[in-house]
Amino acid sequence: MRVKAQVSMVMNLDKCIGCHTCSVTCKQVWTNRPGTEYVWFNNVETAPGQGFPRRWSDQERWKGGWELDRRGRLRLRAGGQLKKLLTIFSNPDLPTIDDYYEPFTYDYETLVEAPLGKRDPVARPHSQLTGKPMEVEWGPNWDEGLAGGLESAPKDPHLQGIEEEVRMTYEQAFMFFLPRICEHCLNPSCVASCPSGAMYKREEDGIVLVDQDKCRGWRYCVSGCPYKKVYFNHNTGKAEKCTLCYPRIEAGQPTICSETCVGRIRYLGLVLYDADRVQEAASVPDERDLLAAQRDVFLDPEDPAVREAARSAGIPEDWIEAARRSPVYDLAMRWGVALPLHPEFRTLPMVWYVPPLSPVAATLETDGYEADPDDVFGAIDNLRIPLEYLANLLTAGDVDEIRSVLRRLAAMRSYMRKREVLGETDEAVPGRVGLSGPELERMYRLLAIADYGDRYVIPQAHAELGQRLMQEQGGCGLDFEDGPGNCGAVDSRPDTSSPRVPVDGERFHLVDLLTKGGRGS
Amino acid sequence: MSAGEIFLWIIVPYVAMTTFVVGLWWRYRTDKFGWTSHSTQIFESKILGWAGPAFHYGALAAIGGHVIGLMVPKSLTEAIGMSESTYRWFSAIAGAVAGAVCVAGFVGLVYRRATDPRVRRTTSRIDIAVYFLLVVLIGLGCLMTFAHNLLTTNPYDYRDSVSEWWRSLLTFQPDVEAIEGANTVYQVHAIVAWAFWALFPFSRLVHALSIPLQYLGRPYILYRRRFAPAPGRPR
Numbered sequence: 001m002r003v004k005a006q007v008s009m010v011m012n013l014d015k016c017i018g019c020h021t022c023s024v025t026c027k028q029v030w031t032n033r034p035g036t037e038y039v040w041f042n043n044v045e046t047a048p049g050q051g052f053p054r055r056w057s058d059q060e061r062w063k064g065g066w067e068l069d070r071r072g073r074l075r076l077r078a079g080g081q082l083k084k085l086l087t088i089f090s091n092p093d094l095p096t097i098d099d100y101y102e103p104f105t106y107d108y109e110t111l112v113e114a115p116l117g118k119r120d121p122v123a124r125p126h127s128q129l130t131g132k133p134m135e136v137e138w139g140p141n142w143d144e145g146l147a148g149g150l151e152s153a154p155k156d157p158h159l160q161g162i163e164e165e166v167r168m169t170y171e172q173a174f175m176f177f178l179p180r181i182c183e184h185c186l187n188p189s190c191v192a193s194c195p196s197g198a199m200y201k202r203e204e205d206g207i208v209l210v211d212q213d214k215c216r217g218w219r220y221c222v223s224g225c226p227y228k229k230v231y232f233n234h235n236t237g238k239a240e241k242c243t244l245c246y247p248r249i250e251a252g253q254p255t256i257c258s259e260t261c262v263g264r265i266r267y268l269g270l271v272l273y274d275a276d277r278v279q280e281a282a283s284v285p286d287e288r289d290l291l292a293a294q295r296d297v298f299l300d301p302e303d304p305a306v307r308e309a310a311r312s313a314g315i316p317e318d319w320i321e322a323a324r325r326s327p328v329y330d331l332a333m334r335w336g337v338a339l340p341l342h343p344e345f346r347t348l349p350m351v352w353y354v355p356p357l358s359p360v361a362a363t364l365e366t367d368g369y370e371a372d373p374d375d376v377f378g379a380i381d382n383l384r385i386p387l388e389y390l391a392n393l394l395t396a397g398d399v400d401e402i403r404s405v406l407r408r409l410a411a412m413r414s415y416m417r418k419r420e421v422l423g424e425t426d427e428a429v430p431g432r433v434g435l436s437g438p439e440l441e442r443m444y445r446l447l448a449i450a451d452y453g454d455r456y457v458i459p460q461a462h463a464e465l466g467q468r469l470m471q472e473q474g475g476c477g478l479d480f481e482d483g484p485g486n487c488g489a490v491d492s493r494p495d496t497s498s499p500r501v502p503v504d505g506e507r508f509h510l511v512d513l514l515t516k517g518g519r520g521s
Numbered sequence: 522m523s524a525g526e527i528f529l530w531i532i533v534p535y536v537a538m539t540t541f542v543v544g545l546w547w548r549y550r551t552d553k554f555g556w557t558s559h560s561t562q563i564f565e566s567k568i569l570g571w572a573g574p575a576f577h578y579g580a581l582a583a584i585g586g587h588v589i590g591l592m593v594p595k596s597l598t599e600a601i602g603m604s605e606s607t608y609r610w611f612s613a614i615a616g617a618v619a620g621a622v623c624v625a626g627f628v629g630l631v632y633r634r635a636t637d638p639r640v641r642r643t644t645s646r647i648d649i650a651v652y653f654l655l656v657v658l659i660g661l662g663c664l665m666t667f668a669h670n671l672l673t674t675n676p677y678d679y680r681d682s683v684s685e686w687w688r689s690l691l692t693f694q695p696d697v698e699a700i701e702g703a704n705t706v707y708q709v710h711a712i713v714a715w716a717f718w719a720l721f722p723f724s725r726l727v728h729a730l731s732i733p734l735q736y737l738g739r740p741y742i743l744y745r746r747r748f749a750p751a752p753g754r755p756r
Contacts, residue, residue, distance in 0.1 A: 129564070
């Protein structure tokens with residue numbers, strides 16, 4: 001068992017009102033620069049809809065993520081290392097700017113400088129790529145709230161294979177919002193696709209980042225990510241992606257998208273997982289077993305053996321405690337109401353979603369609180385949001401899993417409503433979904449009340465451990481995770497228990513000279 | 522040896538070589554962030570789809586040809602029993618194929634850069650300088666390969682002149698006589714090539730030194746540690 005900690009997120013889709021505050025604050029903080037005009041580390045798309053970039057989830061087209069080869073071994077869908085090097089001069093699977101949208105601004109000066117006249121002046125859109133006037137034909141959230149209707153929405157890849165006739169008349173239309181950020185996957189295909197080795201997953205908190213000094217702009221991360229959440233900065237010629245606001249996370253604060261979420265839909269917490277079993281879990285033959293396999297990789301922080309293994313892996317005590325209080329672990333594991341986005345991409349994503357239940361509850365509960373929980377259960381199959389749609393999105397097509405999650409959410413509502421409004425406690429309800437009354441109440445408090453301290457359980461990074469890097473001075477630079485190790489020395493590891501004081505005669509003065517010279521020039 | 526000859530065949534090469542080496546060192550130390558291929562594929566993918574690979578594979582083959590032609594002495598090919606005629610046809614045909622592929626790709630790339638407004642806007646002054654030098658270098662290179670090697674009854678043997686001079690520069694005993702009598706086209710090609718090498722570190726050509734061969738055989742998932750583990754604890 002090789003225990004690692006991961007900062008992960010759950011979003012409760014039931015509460016997302018599609019206000020885009022997360023996208024806007026994220027943009028202001030991270031991508032408000034030339035070269036990233038079209039980049040949205042966080043975006044909110046309408047489902048059904050084409051998404052951003054258009055039809056991103058269609059891996060027949062984009063070849064993102066992983067697949068199994070004939071012998072059942074995991075491989076990158078776009079091809080292996082040799083194929084990537086041979087096609088490096090033109091990435092065959094790269095989306096173009098028109099798959100996102102051509103970024104534009106307005107000629108605002110016209111408004112200010114127009115002479116007094118009978119007609120109001122009009123600011124025309126100008127391309128931010130060429131500076132020329134342009135017709136805006138697509139943009140972020142162009143199909144917001146089912147805009148474009150029958151022309152746009154049926155192109156949603158998630159609607160494919162749904163037998164049920166998709167209802168697109170306005171009275172019967174279904175719709176919900178899907179906020180998306182980088183998934184910070186356990187098995188990130190962007191990292192695997194990077195020829196330069198510039199992308200990495202941090203051991204401490206699992207955040208996936210791009211080393212801007214090592215990136216050479218080969219663009220395979222952009223096409224390798226099945227969620228299309230690595231972007232190409234056309235100004236710097238380098239890849240950029242959601243950082244999970246790591247400077248905030250390190251300080252124990254939630255990401256800016258979470259902090260500013262109006263609907264309080266986001267939860268941040270730690271999950272402990274066994275890094276040794278990631279590969280195996282991503283390789284299970286049946287796509288529908290991937291959810292269970294990923295849950296199996298997560299470790300129960302209440303298990304003393306897990307805690308001991310975490311300690312010996314160097315995970316600080318306050319992190320282990322934070323993992324025990326993690327809202328993400330509660331939602332994804334203890335209550336099983338959160339699901340990963342597209343588990344079939346085999347990247348083991350770490351941003352999970354509580355599927356939306358609202359439309360069914362609204363239909364049945366129009367008369368107030370008297371809805372029978374059994375009716376609620378029965379009605380789940382007649383949701384306005386087809387179960388198959390949610391299944392294509394969250395469970396690799398497994399409708400039963402979606403149904404059982406929605407039943408749990410419906411049971412929570414029914415149980416709490418009866419208790420709060422009628423003062424009756426129906427203990428049969430929690431039993432029917434395999435949970436206890438107090439557990440349902442805790443779930444209710446986390447999902448409905450959602451206090452700040454309950455939503456975000458983020459331990460601070462242990463910056464003082466950075467000091468220990470000094471003790472590694474003179475140690476073996478090859479002795480890292482999956483590295484060749486110990487430079488061929490006899491000792492398995494250099495003794496780092498006390499700081500090494502280098503003998504002056506052995507120091508390589510040129511390095512110091514160059515460093516000083518570099519600063520001076 | 523006139524002052525002009527010393528300048529052209531000794532000073533220019535060594536200044537260019539020094540600029541290349543020191544410039545790369547300086548660029549790597551001060552501008553890793555700017556070290557990139559600076560791809561414009563997200564703006565235009567269709568022409569790049571064939572022109573990019575054609576240009577790069579053609580250029581790589583041409584570079585390989587230069588290495589053989591300049592670095593392998595005539596005595597060595599003769600020692601392994603390769604006649605001058607065999608060598609000539611090998612270099613002429615391989616060079617012509619590489620040149621043709623490279624030119625086709627290059628024309629596509631220049632056309633794309635000139636006509637696509639999005640790509641055009643990204644073109645910097647140093648890019649224009651690089652493109653200019655490439656036009657001259659590739660143009661003269663093809664002229665040499667086709668007119669003086671492939672399609673002539675009297676091929677020019679650059680291995681007796683240009684190659685001798687090139688190797689003499691590397692051993693710091695410049696042999697100006699070898700180059701001063703060489704064919705003028707070859708001489709101009711050589712001088713422009715020095716300008717190219719001098720410009721190399723300051724342009725996006727540096728991405729050519731970042732061919733990511735280390736990707737082959739690398740573990741797919743890379744982890745990096747922000748903090749060191751506790752002393753004495755296993756990783």
